[in-house]
Amino acid sequence: MAQIILKRIASGDKSAVQECLDTYGGLVWSLARRMSPNSDDAEDAVQEIFIDVWKNAARYDEAQASETTFVAMIARRRLIDRLRKTNRQPNIDSLEDVLAEPSGGKDTDIQMYVEAKEAAQAMKNLRPEQRQILHLSIVQGFSHQEIADALTMPLGTVKTHARRGLLQVREFLGLGDKDFEKEAAV
Amino acid sequence: MKDLRKERLLELLADQTIFGLSEEEIMELGRLKNQFPDWEDDVSLELPAAMIGLSDLDTDDMLPANLRAKIFTDADVFFSPNKESQEILNSAPKANKTVGSLATESGGNIIEVKTKQPFWQWLGWGLAAAACVALVISLWLTRTQKEPEIALNTETVKTPEVAGTPETVKTPESLKTPEAAQTPESVKSPETVKTPESARTPEIIKTPEVARTPEPVKTPAPELTAAQKREQLISSAPDVIQTNWTSAKDDKRVLGDVVWSNVQQKGYVRLRGMPVLDASKETYQLWIIDERNEKTPVSGGIFNVTRTGEIIIPINAQLRINKPKQFAVSKEKAGGVVVTKPDRIVAVAKI
Numbered sequence: 001m002a003q004i005i006l007k008r009i010a011s012g013d014k015s016a017v018q019e020c021l022d023t024y025g026g027l028v029w030s031l032a033r034r035m036s037p038n039s040d041d042a043e044d045a046v047q048e049i050f051i052d053v054w055k056n057a058a059r060y061d062e063a064q065a066s067e068t069t070f071v072a073m074i075a076r077r078r079l080i081d082r083l084r085k086t087n088r089q090p091n092i093d094s095l096e097d098v099l100a101e102p103s104g105g106k107d108t109d110i111q112m113y114v115e116a117k118e119a120a121q122a123m124k125n126l127r128p129e130q131r132q133i134l135h136l137s138i139v140q141g142f143s144h145q146e147i148a149d150a151l152t153m154p155l156g157t158v159k160t161h162a163r164r165g166l167l168q169v170r171e172f173l174g175l176g177d178k179d180f181e182k183e184a185a186v
Numbered sequence: 187m188k189d190l191r192k193e194r195l196l197e198l199l200a201d202q203t204i205f206g207l208s209e210e211e212i213m214e215l216g217r218l219k220n221q222f223p224d225w226e227d228d229v230s231l232e233l234p235a236a237m238i239g240l241s242d243l244d245t246d247d248m249l250p251a252n253l254r255a256k257i258f259t260d261a262d263v264f265f266s267p268n269k270e271s272q273e274i275l276n277s278a279p280k281a282n283k284t285v286g287s288l289a290t291e292s293g294g295n296i297i298e299v300k301t302k303q304p305f306w307q308w309l310g311w312g313l314a315a316a317a318c319v320a321l322v323i324s325l326w327l328t329r330t331q332k333e334p335e336i337a338l339n340t341e342t343v344k345t346p347e348v349a350g351t352p353e354t355v356k357t358p359e360s361l362k363t364p365e366a367a368q369t370p371e372s373v374k375s376p377e378t379v380k381t382p383e384s385a386r387t388p389e390i391i392k393t394p395e396v397a398r399t400p401e402p403v404k405t406p407a408p409e410l411t412a413a414q415k416r417e418q419l420i421s422s423a424p425d426v427i428q429t430n431w432t433s434a435k436d437d438k439r440v441l442g443d444v445v446w447s448n449v450q451q452k453g454y455v456r457l458r459g460m461p462v463l464d465a466s467k468e469t470y471q472l473w474i475i476d477e478r479n480e481k482t483p484v485s486g487g488i489f490n491v492t493r494t495g496e497i498i499i500p501i502n503a504q505l506r507i508n509k510p511k512q513f514a515v516s517k518e519k520a521g522g523v524v525v526t527k528p529d530r531i532v533a534v535a536k537i
Contacts, residue, residue, distance in 0.1 A: 012265060012267075014261060014262075014265040017257075017258065017261040017265070018258075021249060021254060021257060021258075025248060025249040025254065026247060026248055026249070027240075027243065028249075029247060029248070029249050029250075029253075030243045030244055030247065031239065031243065033247075033505055033506070034243070037504065038504040038505065039503070039504065039505050039506050042505070043250070043253050043256075046249065046253060046257070047253070047256055047257055047260055050257050050260065050261075051260055051264060054261070054264055054265075059227070064229070064233065065233045065236075065237075068240070069233055069236050069237050069240075070233075070236075072236035072237070072239055072240055073229060073232045073233055073235070073236035075236075076203075076232070076235060076236055076239055077232065080202075080203075080205075080206040081206070083206060084206040084207070084208075115236075115237040115240055116237060116238075116240035116241045116243070118237060119234060119237035119238045119240065119241065120238075120241060122234070123238065134204070134238060135238075135241075137204050137205060138204060138235055138238045138239050139238060139239060139241050139242055143205060144204075144205050159197075159201060159205075162200065162201075162204045162205070163196075163197055163200035163201065163204070166200050166203065166204060166231060166234060166235060167196070167200065167231070169234045169237075169238065170230055170231060170233075170234045173233075173234050173237065175230045175233050175234055
C-alpha cells in the first residue's frame with residue numbers, strides 16, 4: 001500500500017500527505033539529523049525535503065526502486081546540497097569509534113529495510129577499503145578530507161575508492177547502465 | 187576524447203552522490219550533462235547510495251509535532267489548485283473583515299471586494315448611477331444652495347439632502363440592511379440620518395482615530411542571568427534531572443552539577459574549579475551521551491573559563507537528546523571539534 005503514496009502525491013491528492021509523513025517521516029527525520037549540523041538545520045531540511053518529494057513524486061519509477069529508496073535519495077540530495085552551501089559538517093560519530101567497528105552494521109540495524117540489506121549484501125563484494133570508505137562517507141557522513149586524514153590516504157585515492165565502490169554496488173544491485181558498467185570495471 | 191569526458195561525467199556524478207560537489211565542479215557537471223543529455227535525469231548512482239544510507243538508521247523517532255504541523259502548512263500551499271486564486275481567496279476575507287468593521291461608512295467598498303459582477307449587472311449599476319447623476323443635476327438646478335453637501339455625500343449622506351422629497355425620505359430606511367440597522371453606530375446615531383452635518387460620514391472622522399491607535403508598547407522583559415534561568419528550569423520542569431560533575435583526571439578537582447530537562451531539551455552546567463584556559467588556543471566543549479546512541483556524543487557547545495570561581499553555562503545541544511546517559515566536558519583546541527577523544531575529557535557527570 002505504501003508504494004502508491006507517491007503516485008497519489010503526483011496526482012495532486014493532498015490526503016496522501018499524511019500517509020507520506022506517517023510512512024517516511026521517521027526516515028527523513030533520521031537522515032536529516034544524521035546529516036545536519038544541528039536540530040534546527042535538520043528541521044529546516046526536513047521541510048525542504050518533503051517539498052522536494054512532492055515536486056519529484058511524478059518522477060518516481062517503481063521499476064527502478066522502492067518508494068523508500070526514492071524518498072531517501074531525494075533526502076540525501078537535499079542534505080548534501082545544504083551541507084555544501086553552508087560549508088558545515090554534520091554532527092557525526094567519533095571516527096575512532098567508527099573505525100574500531102567493522103562497517104556494515106548489525107543485522108538488527110538494517111532489518112527495517114530490504115533495500116538496506118540488499119545494499120549491505122552488495123557492499124560485501126567490495127574490496128575492504130572501498131567498503132570502509134563508502135560506509136564512512138555515506139552512512140557516517142564524513143567528508144573525503146576527514147576520511148583521507150583518518151586513514152592517512154591521499155584525497156584522490158579516497159575519491160577513487162568511493163567512486164569505484166559505488167559503481168560496483170550499482171552494478172551488483174542491477175541499477176547500472178551497461179556502457180558505464182564496462183567503464184566502471186576495476 | 188568522448189570517453190574521457192564520459193568518464194569525467196561519471197566521476198562527478200559519483201562524487202556528487204557521495205560527497206557533494208564544489209561550485210566549479212557543479213558547473214563542470216552541468217557542461218558535461220549538456221553534452222550527454224541522456225544523463226540529465228540519471229539517478230542510477232544516487233539510488234544505490236540511498237540504499238547504503240539506509241543502514242544503521244534509527245527511525246524510531248517520529249517527526250516532532252511542530253515540524254509535522256509546518257509540513258502540513260507547506261502542503262496546504264503546495265497542493266493549492268491555483269496559487270493565484272489562493273492568494274486572492276486569502277486576501278479577500280481579510281478585506282472583508284477590514285471593511286466589515288467599517289460597514290456603516292463604506293458599504294460600496296464591500297461590494298467591490300466581495301464579488302466580481304457580470305457585465306449585465308454592472309450595466310444595471312451604471313444605469314442607476316446615471317439616474318443618480320441626473321437627479322443630482324436636477325436638484326442642483328432647483329436648489330443650488332445644497333450643492334456643497336451633495337458633493338460631499340456618499341450614499342448615506344445623500345439621504346438627508348433629498349429628505350425634502352417624499353420618495354427619497356423612504357429610501358434610506360429601506361436600504362438599511364438588518365445588520366446595519368443592528369450595529370451600535372446605527373442605533374446610537376439616528377442623527378446621522380436626520381442632520382446633514384452629522385451625516386457627513388462621522389465614521390470617517392472616527393476611522394483615523396482607530397487607525398492611529400498605537401500598538402501597545404511591549405516592554406522587554408529583563409534578561410535573566412544564567413543562574414536565574416537555571417533556577418527557573420529547576421522549578422518549572424517536572425522532569426528535570428540533576429547530577430554532579432566528577433573529575434576525569436585525578437589531579438584536578440572539579441565541582442558542580444548539571445541540570446537537564448528532556449522535555450524542554452534545555453539544561454545548564456554549573457562548574458567550579460575548572461582551570462582557566464587561554465581562549466585564543468583552547469576551549470572547553472560540552473558533550474551529551476545519549477542512551478540511544480552512546481557512540482555518538484552530541485556536542486552541547488563550547489565555553490571558556492576566564493576566571494576562577496563558579497560559572498553557569500546553558501547547554502546548547504546540537505541534536506535532540508532522547509535520554510541523556512552522561513555529560514562530559516573535554517578540553518579542545520579553540521573553536522571546538524566535531525569529534526573528541528577520550529583522553530581530552532576532563533570532567534564527567536553520569537546520570
